[in-house]
Amino acid sequence: MTTIASIGTGNMGTALIQGILSADADITVRATTNSTASAQRLSKELPSATVTAVEDDAEANGKAAAGADFVFVGVKPWMMAETLRELAPNLDASAVLVSMAAGVAASDLAKLAPENPIVRIMPNTPSSLGHGVIALAPDAEVPADSVDTLRQLLSGAGLVVDLDESQIPAMTGISGSGVAYFFLLAEAMIAAGVKQGLSEDDARQMVVATADGAGRLLSRKPDPGAQRQAVSSKGGTTLAGLSKFIDAGIFDIAEAAAQAAADRSLEMERENSEVIDG
Ligand SMILES: NC(=O)c1ccc[n+]([C@@H]2O[C@H](COP(=O)([O-])OP(=O)(O)OC[C@H]3O[C@@H](n4cnc5c(N)ncnc54)[C@H](OP(=O)(O)O)[C@@H]3O)[C@@H](O)[C@H]2O)c1
Known part of the structure; x- marks a missing residue:
C-alpha cells in the first residue's frame, strides 16, 4: 500500500488527490491544510483521507509526512521555504518530495530538503476529473521505480508528460x-x-x-x-x-500569453530563490 502525504491541500492539491484516488482506492492519503475551516471542507471532498489542520495541531504537517512514500507539497509558492524547512526533519530519507509549486526550482527545493529525492510536477485543475495534464520532471537521483510508481499514481489524474525541468515554464504557459x-x-x-x-x-x-x-x-x-x-x-x-x-491576431495573442506565463514562472523562480537563500 502506498502512502501519500498531501501538505497544503487547496484547489490544486485536492484536484490531484481526487484524480489519483478515483483510479486507485488502495492508497492511504494524509492531507493537511492551515485552517480548521478548510480541513472541514476537505474532509467532505476527500472522505477516505485523514485530514488535519495546522491550526488544530502545530505538528500536523510533520505527522502527516512521517513514514509517507510520497510527500506532495501544495502550498503557495512563496510558502514553500517556510513549509519545507519545518517539514524536512520529519521526512524518511526514502520519501519522494513532490512539489507542484509554480516558480520554485528543483535546485532550491533541494536546499530546503537536502536528504530527499525531489520531483517537480506541473498539474492543472481538470486533474480532479481524471482529465488533467501533469508534467513530471524528476531529479536525476530519484529512483526509477519511484518515478514509475508516481507516474502510475498521477495517471489517475490525467495525461502524464515526462519533461525536463527546463520545459516546465513552457508547459505552464500552455497547460498549467x-x-x-x-x-x-x-x-x-x-x-x-x-x-x-x-x-x-x-x-x-x-x-x-x-x-x-x-x-x-x-x-x-x-x-x-x-x-x-x-x-x-x-x-x-x-x-x-x-x-x-x-x-485580430489570435495566434500572436496565444504566443504572447504563453510567453508571459512562462516568463512569470521564471521570474517567480528567481524571486523564490532569493527568499530561500535568505
Ligand atoms: N491552482 C492551479 O491551477 C495550479 C496549477 C498548477 C500549480 N499550482 C500550484 O499549486 C500550489 C497550490 O495552489 P492552489 O491554487 O491549490 O492554492 P490554495 O487553494 O490556496 O491551496 C493552498 C493550501 O495550502 C494550505 N496551507 C497554507 N499554509 C499551510 C501550512 N503552513 N501548512 C499546511 N497547509 C497550509 C491552505 O490551507 P488554508 O485553506 O487553510 O489556508 C490550502 O489548503 C501552488 O504552489 C501553485 O503554484 C496551482
Whole structure:
C-alpha cells in the first residue's frame, strides 16, 4: 500500500488527490491544510483521507509526512521555504518530495530538503476529473521505480508528460495556466451571445456544451487545424466568424500569453530563490 502525504491541500492539491484516488482506492492519503475551516471542507471532498489542520495541531504537517512514500507539497509558492524547512526533519530519507509549486526550482527545493529525492510536477485543475495534464520532471537521483510508481499514481489524474525541468515554464504557459485561457474564451463567447440577444442562461449552457463537444472531438482526432477546416465551408458562417479571430491576431495573442506565463514562472523562480537563500 502506498502512502501519500498531501501538505497544503487547496484547489490544486485536492484536484490531484481526487484524480489519483478515483483510479486507485488502495492508497492511504494524509492531507493537511492551515485552517480548521478548510480541513472541514476537505474532509467532505476527500472522505477516505485523514485530514488535519495546522491550526488544530502545530505538528500536523510533520505527522502527516512521517513514514509517507510520497510527500506532495501544495502550498503557495512563496510558502514553500517556510513549509519545507519545518517539514524536512520529519521526512524518511526514502520519501519522494513532490512539489507542484509554480516558480520554485528543483535546485532550491533541494536546499530546503537536502536528504530527499525531489520531483517537480506541473498539474492543472481538470486533474480532479481524471482529465488533467501533469508534467513530471524528476531529479536525476530519484529512483526509477519511484518515478514509475508516481507516474502510475498521477495517471489517475490525467495525461502524464515526462519533461525536463527546463520545459516546465513552457508547459505552464500552455497547460498549467492554459485551462484558464479556455475559460476566458468561454466567458467572451457568452458575453457575445448575450449581446446578440440570447439570455445569459441560454448562452452559458450552449457555450459550455459547445466547449465540451469540441474537446471531445479533439480528443478523438487531435488535429485542431484539420477539425477547424472541416467545419469551415467557403462563404459560410463559421469562416466569417473565424476570420475575426484570425484578423485580430489570435495566434500572436496565444504566443504572447504563453510567453508571459512562462516568463512569470521564471521570474517567480528567481524571486523564490532569493527568499530561500535568505
Ligand atoms: N491552482 C492551479 O491551477 C495550479 C496549477 C498548477 C500549480 N499550482 C500550484 O499549486 C500550489 C497550490 O495552489 P492552489 O491554487 O491549490 O492554492 P490554495 O487553494 O490556496 O491551496 C493552498 C493550501 O495550502 C494550505 N496551507 C497554507 N499554509 C499551510 C501550512 N503552513 N501548512 C499546511 N497547509 C497550509 C491552505 O490551507 P488554508 O485553506 O487553510 O489556508 C490550502 O489548503 C501552488 O504552489 C501553485 O503554484 C496551482
